[in-house]
Structure formats: structure tokens, C-alpha cells
Amino acid sequence: ILRVEGEDRFQNPVTDELEVQVSDQDDAIRLRILADRHTFKEGEVANIVLHWRKKPALALVTFEGSRILKYQLVNLQTGPNKLAVPISHQLAPTFELAVAVMTNRPVEEGPAAADNADHDAEAIRLFHSAISPFTVERQLNVTIAVQRPAGNNTLTPGQPLPVTITTTDPQGNPVSAEVSLAMIENSLLSRFPATLEKISAFFRGSPRRWAVRTGSSVEFSYRPKTKPINAQLLAEADRRELEAEEKRLLAASEIRSNRALRPIDVDENADRFANSISDPAFEALNATIAGQSGLFGNLLLGMDGGMAGGLGGGRFGGGSTGGFGGSVPDFKKQSSNSGERALDPFGNQPNASAATTPQLPGDKDSFGEMTTTLSLVISQTQEIAPSTWREQAIDPRLALKSRFAGRGPLVGKNRREVQVLQPDGTSWYLPLHGRSDKELATAVDQLAQAGAVLLPHLPAQETGYWNPSITTDEKGQASVTVTLPERTTAWTLQAKGITSNTMAGQAEDEVIVKKDLFGQLKLPMAFTDGDQAHVGVTVHNDALDAGEIEVTLKTTIGDKSTVEKKVLTVQSRGVHELTFKQNFKLPVQDVRQGTPGSNAVFELSVRAGERNDTLERTVPIQPDGMLVYSIATGSAAGTITAFLNPPAGIDPASQQLQVIIGPTVEQSLLDVLLAPPTWCQSEAGKLASGADSAVSDLMAALALQQLLSATRDAESPHTQSLDTRIRSSISLLVTGQRDEGGWSWTGQPGFPA
Known part of the structure; x- marks a missing residue:
């Protein structure tokens, strides 16, 4: 045992030890595998020593994982034997090197046999084996080279940026690989770091499970004679077992049918929330209704049938709660009732007469004077069509034609740049500011010929460039040109690549893009309804030694906008500060419609002569106060009505309604823990x-x-x-x-x- 002792800077003892095995001629293990390290990179050659302490023999060397990967025969000499193993991708990520040797037992007679009596145990060993594990690292080296302008390291928005990507193997030899390239704002990555593991770790996977066992076949085996059993006897036994199982299932089915047809005594005046129904007949009724009405597909209103589950029996939740009322559905009447109506929360409402339309809380006729509109939300799983971006895509030629006419989505806040999406998935921003009509027409014509579309309705994204597939050549190089978005910020270039034999790697580089003149907004994470704030503006001036800078702040809340202009007089280059006083009030229409909040959109414009910069930011406006919930739950069958009243002394605003339906009480309780959280759970989790x-x-x-x-x-x-x-x-x-x-x-x- 090798032990090292010492003290750290705080005078605390520090020790470490390592166990080392020493082997000589008296070692009972005659075959050993010796290696100076057990971790290698793909492409290297592992020099391993096989130490054999007996007479020369033939050895079987196998490279094992979940199966035998490859093998070779080696003539072992007495003493050390060098074995060179080329490390290939076939051996990754881990493998076991196994060596097996078979020897003959010596046959000795006379005095020699007596002299070797002490070595009988060694002579009996006819089979020798040794196993040692190894790890193979398969790292693809990816480098990013950014070509900056000669004599000027500053990059400006809208400038084309040549980027060269190089891929090599662990030994530095060029290899062809498929690489993705993304350019993302540093501010996003600093706030939300990547949670995914590196691509090399993902494709490396978990270590192999050794499934190969080595042993000797010299064993004793006894196989007595047997007589076959008559096949007819076996068939008769199987028939009797199947007949008994069918009788048992038939009897159980008859019992369930009799329970389901048994009438249920329901007290119409009883509180439906007092206790949940746990009768087996009610469970059978639940299953029948769930199979007929598509329990989670629609909410059935205005009919004698129907069914609603709940979140459990009893009264709980804030405020005063009511209860459900109704009767047990009559299936004969339900099947012939033409007045039933299914309310589809996603549209496609069938026509119904006024007599069958249910009245909800908020209707003047049933609940008196009420001015608040409640939003009805029904939890339902719905597949969203993946064509949202297609609905927003515009042909480049049509968009340019509308721009020349002074209208369309390319005019206004999207005037400076527009996002482009190519057929291969590449996304980037086309700068519009400072380009002539002829230059724009040429660029748009090239995009149209390539099949690209414009996405002018999408807001500015933190990903300024994305190319999912860049293939490096046989020299391991590929070049692309990235058009920098019209933003002053720091960008991170991320390249992730993989080869045809799953050798993966990634790399990052950072570029800073800025203008000679630009502005920044100092904004909080959110505002509260009724706030009065001084919005800070920072102007970075590296263009004027002296002069005037016009600063304009436009604030939009709902459908109302306010514009305020200030003139900043500067005497030198540098950073200058000023503030704008703003009032934040939620739109009245949003409050009436039950919208829990709104957004304030800020558009900052900084101009000095021909130089100008525009910045847009969005900050949410939260309601003033705390969320209060009134909950009504329970189990019922038939037409149901729930009354929800706010707690006493509270004048609620932005009211919303959520209806959750489950097949059974137990399943609804399980959904509270295992299903996606409801409003109440989500808001409580924030605090x-x-x-x-x-x-x-x-x-x-x-x-x-x-x-x-x-x-x-x-x-x-x-x-x-x-x-x-x-x-x-x-x-x-x-x-x-x-x-x-x-x-x-x-x-x-x-x-x-």
C-alpha cells in the first residue's frame, strides 16, 4: 500500500493511499493482463502486456461486450508478451479484454512424481483466464473560426459574418461530419443555461453490460433415459383447466350485470358534497356512461343524462361553495331525447334552440345584474396542428410588393429586419434598413427561387441564426455566411457535430455586435396594475463628440399608445442616462373578459443625423392583488348545477372558470398528483x-x-x-x-x- 500524508492550508491532515499488487514466480495466478492505463481515445494503439508464467502455449484473446466483438490467437511465451490493440469505434464505449489458455496436465512417474507432490494443485489447473475492462473515448474535435473585418474587430448589425467549421478526430486527422450551427443571444443563455448533456455524452450512452462468460467445458453430465407422456392426457388436462376458467369468468360477469341493474336510492335533498358515492353499482354506472358519452371529449349540458366526476367528496376551497344537484339519468329517455346538446370547447357548436340553451353565471335573467363575463375553460387533450408557422409564412415577392406600396407586414415595427425560413430548416434574419429597393428586389428574388418564405409576424427571437445540417468535406471543413441581426448584443455560436460512426463533439465561440450609437432600456421583470415608474434609458454614444441625440420612447398597452420625445445634448462620447415617467394600467376590456394580465410594449428609438437605432421590449403587467379561488367539488350523476360565490368582502376582477371532469373520485385524486397542475396548483407553486x-x-x-x-x-x-x-x-x-x-x-x- 502506497500512502501519502500531508496538510492543507488550514493545517488539516490530508491522506491518500493506493493499493499496488506485486507478483513473482510464486504467484498462484499464472496469467495476468498489465496496462499502464485503461482509458484510450479512438484511433490510438493500446500497448498491453500479457504476463504468462508457464511454458509457451496458445492463447485465445477476445474483445467482449454484450457479445464477442472480435478475437485473435496469440502464441504466449514464458514471461511478458506485448499485445498491440488498435482502438476502433467497434470497441467503444467500453470493452473487456479476455485471455484464455488451455494447458495439458503433465504425466510423471517414479521419483519425479513424488518431488512434485507440492505442486499438484497447480498441475490440476488446465484452464487459465484473465479479464480486464477498458474505456474508449470518442470525441469529435469541432472548432469555429470567425472571420472579422481586417483592421477592425468590431462587428456591426446587418453585417455578413463568414464562419468556418473544422472537424477532426482525436488524433487531429480531418473527418467528414454533419454539424448544426446556432447563434443565440448571450443574455438568454446566461439566464437559462442549457440543461441537456453534451452531444458526445448522449451518443456515448451507458457502459456495456458484460454478457460473455468464459469457462471450461470439462464437466460431468448425466442424461438418463426418459419416456414421453401421452399427448392425449396432456390435451385433456389443458381442456379441463380452460373450462374451469371460462365458468369462473361467466359467473363474475353475471354478478356485475345484476349489480349494475340494481336501482340506486338517491335523496334529492341530500348534500351531494357530503360524501362520495362508493357503491359498486355506481362504479358500474360510471363505466357505462364513460363509454357512451366520451367523458373527456365534451361537457354535456342541458340534458337529463350526462355525468360529472369531481375532485373528491366534502367541502373544501376558499369562499362559500354550493353543490351539485340532479337525478340519476334515464338511459331510455336519454337515447331518444332530441334536446341534448354537447358543448365543444374548441368550436363546432351544433345548433340548438333557446329553450335548450343552459344559463351560466353571468346571465342577467337568472342571476340579476352582473357585469362580469366568466371564461369557461375545459381541460382536454387536443393535438395542435404543426402548421402554425405555415399560416404566418408569406411569399417574399408578395411581401416586397406590399412594402413598395407602403403597406403590409414589412412596414412599421418589422421595417428593420424580417425572419427568413428556408426549405432545409435554416432560419436567419434579412436586414431591411439601409438597403435600396433594387438590393431588396434582388435578395427577395433569390429567396423566392430557393423556396424560402418570410415570417414577418413573428417577434424578434433570441436565436439569430440556425442551420440544422452543415456537412464538412473530406478535409473536415465547411464555410457558411451568417447575416448578423439588427441588434446590439453579444452572440454565442454553438456548433454540434456527429460523424457516420457516431463520433460526436461540440464547440462554442462568442461575438459582440454593436453600433456606434444605440440605446438600452432598464426594465423590471413585471409591472403591477396602477404602477407609476421612471423607465431608465441608457444611450451609448461612440459617434458624436458633441451634438444632439433625439430619444423617443413609445409605450403600448392594449390598443392605447403614448409617445414621449427627449433631446439629449452631449459634449463627449460615452454613456448617458435619462428617464421617462410612465403609468401602467390594465385595459378595462381585458379585465372584463377575464384576462389575468396584459403586456406593455416599449419601442425605443435613438437618432443622431443619419445614425439611428430601434429597440423593442415587452414586459407583463400583473393584476394588483392576490389570486383567490372558490372551489366546488364532488360526485354526481345526471344534470348538474354548481354555484360559486367569491369570499365575503372581496370585489373580484378578471374572473375565470375552470371545469375538471374525471371518471371516478380515485382517478381525479390521482390526477391532482400525477396529471399536469391546475390553475390553483400552478399559482401556489409560484409562491x-x-x-x-x-x-x-x-x-x-x-x-x-x-x-x-x-x-x-x-x-x-x-x-x-x-x-x-x-x-x-x-x-x-x-x-x-x-x-x-x-x-x-x-x-x-x-x-x-
Whole structure:
């Protein structure tokens, strides 16, 4: 054992030790694999020593993973034997080097046999083997070279930027690879770092599981004679077993049918929220209705039939809550009732008479004077068509023609640049500012011939350039030209590549783009309804030694805009500050329609002679106050009505309504834990810490697990999901626990309690 001892800078003892094995001629293991390292890069040659302590013999060398990758025969001499192993992609990511040798047992007679009596154990060993694991790294070297203007390292917006990408193997030899190139704003990456692992780690995958075993075939085997069993006897046994199973299933089916047809006694005056219905006949009724009405597809209103599940029995939630009322549906009457109407939350409403239209809270006729409109939201899984960007795409020639006529989407705030999408998926920005009509016509004609489209309705994205497929040549090089967007910011170029044999790698580079004259806005993350703020503006002047700079701030909230101009007099180059006083008020129409907030759009314009810069930012405006919920839940069958009233003493604004329907109480409770969060859960999660959420989930999961353990769903996959949630919540609490046993208010172990 090699041990090293020392002290750190705080006089604390530091020790480390390493175990080293020493082998000599008396070593009982006669075959060993020796290597100075066990990690190699693809393309290298591993020099491995096979140490053999017996007479020369023939050895089988295998390279093993989940199967035998390759093998070779090696003549071993007594002592060290060098073995050169070329490391190829076939051996990646891990492999085991196995060596097996078979020897003959010596036959000795007379005195020689007595002299070798002490070595009988060694003479009996006819099979020798050794195994050693190795790791193969397969890193594709990717480099990005940006060609900057000669004599000037400053890049300006709208400037073409040549970029050269080079790909090589671990030994520096050029290889052909397919590379993606993205240019993303640094501010986005600094705020939201990438959570994905590196592309090399993704394609490297997990280590192989060794599935090859080496052993000797010299074994004892006994195979007595057997007699076959008559096939007719086996067939008769199978027939009897199948007949018994059919009888059992038929009897169970008859019992369920009799229970489903048994009438249910329902008290019309009883509180539907008092207790949930757990009768087996009600469960059968739930299954029947769910199969007939497409439970999650539509919300059935204005009919005698129908069914609604709930989030559990009892009264809970803020404010005063009402209850559901109705009767058990009559399926005969339901099948012939022409007045039933299905409300599709996504449109396609069938025509219905006024007599069958249900009245919701907010109707003047049923609830008196009410001026607030409620928004009805029904949770439903819907496939969104992937053609949203196609609806916004415009042919380049048509867009340019509209621009020349002084109208269309290329006029106004999109005047400086427009996003271009090519057929191969490449996306970039076409600068419009400072280009003549002839230059624009030439560029647009080239885009139209290439099949590209314009996306003028999309706001400015943090990704200024994206090319999903750039193929390097046999020299490992590829060149592209990136048009810098009309923005003053820092960009990060990210290149990720992979070869045909899955050797992957990535690289980054940074470029800074700025103008001689530009402005910046100092804005918070959000405003509150009724705020009065001084919006800070920073003007970066590297163009004028002395003169006047015109600064204009346009603020748009809803359909109202305000414009304020100021003239900044400068005496030197540098950074200058000024402020604009703004009032922020939510639009009245948004409040009436139940919109929980709005956005304030700022457009800053800085101009000095021919130089100008425009900046646009959007900041949300949140309502003044806290979210309050009134919840009505329960289980019912038939036509249902729910009454929701706000808590006493509160004048609510921006009211919304969410309806959640489930097949059973148990399933609805499971959805609370395992399904996407509802409004209430989402908003509570913004205020609660991770420890609070973990404790809440843990208590709810334990209670629900105890409830399901007494039912027939005790072994269902949902129960396994509950167990996983319980374990994850406990792990989160253990991880966030402080040394003294408590938790911090943030749920993180590094913060004070």
C-alpha cells in the first residue's frame, strides 16, 4: 500500500493511499493482463502486456461486450508478451479484454512424481483466464473560426459574418461530419443555461453490460433415459383447466350485470358534497356512461343524462361553495331525447334552440345584474396542428410588393429586419434598413427561387441564426455566411457535430455586435396594475463628440399608445442616462373578459443625423392583488348545477372558470398528483418553496396510497406511480435538509432557516 500524508492550508491532515499488487514466480495466478492505463481515445494503439508464467502455449484473446466483438490467437511465451490493440469505434464505449489458455496436465512417474507432490494443485489447473475492462473515448474535435473585418474587430448589425467549421478526430486527422450551427443571444443563455448533456455524452450512452462468460467445458453430465407422456392426457388436462376458467369468468360477469341493474336510492335533498358515492353499482354506472358519452371529449349540458366526476367528496376551497344537484339519468329517455346538446370547447357548436340553451353565471335573467363575463375553460387533450408557422409564412415577392406600396407586414415595427425560413430548416434574419429597393428586389428574388418564405409576424427571437445540417468535406471543413441581426448584443455560436460512426463533439465561440450609437432600456421583470415608474434609458454614444441625440420612447398597452420625445445634448462620447415617467394600467376590456394580465410594449428609438437605432421590449403587467379561488367539488350523476360565490368582502376582477371532469373520485385524486397542475396548483407553486410542495405532495400521496390499498386497484400501475412520487418527495426533503435537522424557507440547504 502506497500512502501519502500531508496538510492543507488550514493545517488539516490530508491522506491518500493506493493499493499496488506485486507478483513473482510464486504467484498462484499464472496469467495476468498489465496496462499502464485503461482509458484510450479512438484511433490510438493500446500497448498491453500479457504476463504468462508457464511454458509457451496458445492463447485465445477476445474483445467482449454484450457479445464477442472480435478475437485473435496469440502464441504466449514464458514471461511478458506485448499485445498491440488498435482502438476502433467497434470497441467503444467500453470493452473487456479476455485471455484464455488451455494447458495439458503433465504425466510423471517414479521419483519425479513424488518431488512434485507440492505442486499438484497447480498441475490440476488446465484452464487459465484473465479479464480486464477498458474505456474508449470518442470525441469529435469541432472548432469555429470567425472571420472579422481586417483592421477592425468590431462587428456591426446587418453585417455578413463568414464562419468556418473544422472537424477532426482525436488524433487531429480531418473527418467528414454533419454539424448544426446556432447563434443565440448571450443574455438568454446566461439566464437559462442549457440543461441537456453534451452531444458526445448522449451518443456515448451507458457502459456495456458484460454478457460473455468464459469457462471450461470439462464437466460431468448425466442424461438418463426418459419416456414421453401421452399427448392425449396432456390435451385433456389443458381442456379441463380452460373450462374451469371460462365458468369462473361467466359467473363474475353475471354478478356485475345484476349489480349494475340494481336501482340506486338517491335523496334529492341530500348534500351531494357530503360524501362520495362508493357503491359498486355506481362504479358500474360510471363505466357505462364513460363509454357512451366520451367523458373527456365534451361537457354535456342541458340534458337529463350526462355525468360529472369531481375532485373528491366534502367541502373544501376558499369562499362559500354550493353543490351539485340532479337525478340519476334515464338511459331510455336519454337515447331518444332530441334536446341534448354537447358543448365543444374548441368550436363546432351544433345548433340548438333557446329553450335548450343552459344559463351560466353571468346571465342577467337568472342571476340579476352582473357585469362580469366568466371564461369557461375545459381541460382536454387536443393535438395542435404543426402548421402554425405555415399560416404566418408569406411569399417574399408578395411581401416586397406590399412594402413598395407602403403597406403590409414589412412596414412599421418589422421595417428593420424580417425572419427568413428556408426549405432545409435554416432560419436567419434579412436586414431591411439601409438597403435600396433594387438590393431588396434582388435578395427577395433569390429567396423566392430557393423556396424560402418570410415570417414577418413573428417577434424578434433570441436565436439569430440556425442551420440544422452543415456537412464538412473530406478535409473536415465547411464555410457558411451568417447575416448578423439588427441588434446590439453579444452572440454565442454553438456548433454540434456527429460523424457516420457516431463520433460526436461540440464547440462554442462568442461575438459582440454593436453600433456606434444605440440605446438600452432598464426594465423590471413585471409591472403591477396602477404602477407609476421612471423607465431608465441608457444611450451609448461612440459617434458624436458633441451634438444632439433625439430619444423617443413609445409605450403600448392594449390598443392605447403614448409617445414621449427627449433631446439629449452631449459634449463627449460615452454613456448617458435619462428617464421617462410612465403609468401602467390594465385595459378595462381585458379585465372584463377575464384576462389575468396584459403586456406593455416599449419601442425605443435613438437618432443622431443619419445614425439611428430601434429597440423593442415587452414586459407583463400583473393584476394588483392576490389570486383567490372558490372551489366546488364532488360526485354526481345526471344534470348538474354548481354555484360559486367569491369570499365575503372581496370585489373580484378578471374572473375565470375552470371545469375538471374525471371518471371516478380515485382517478381525479390521482390526477391532482400525477396529471399536469391546475390553475390553483400552478399559482401556489409560484409562491411555495420546493420543500413546501414536496411536503404537500408527500402527505397527499400517502393518504391516497392508503385509500387505494383497500381497493382492487392496489396493484395497478397508478399505485406504482404513487410509490415513485412518495420516494421522490422523501428524497427531495432529505436533500434539502440542513445539518441541524431543519429546512430553509427556500427549500435549499445553502440558505438560512
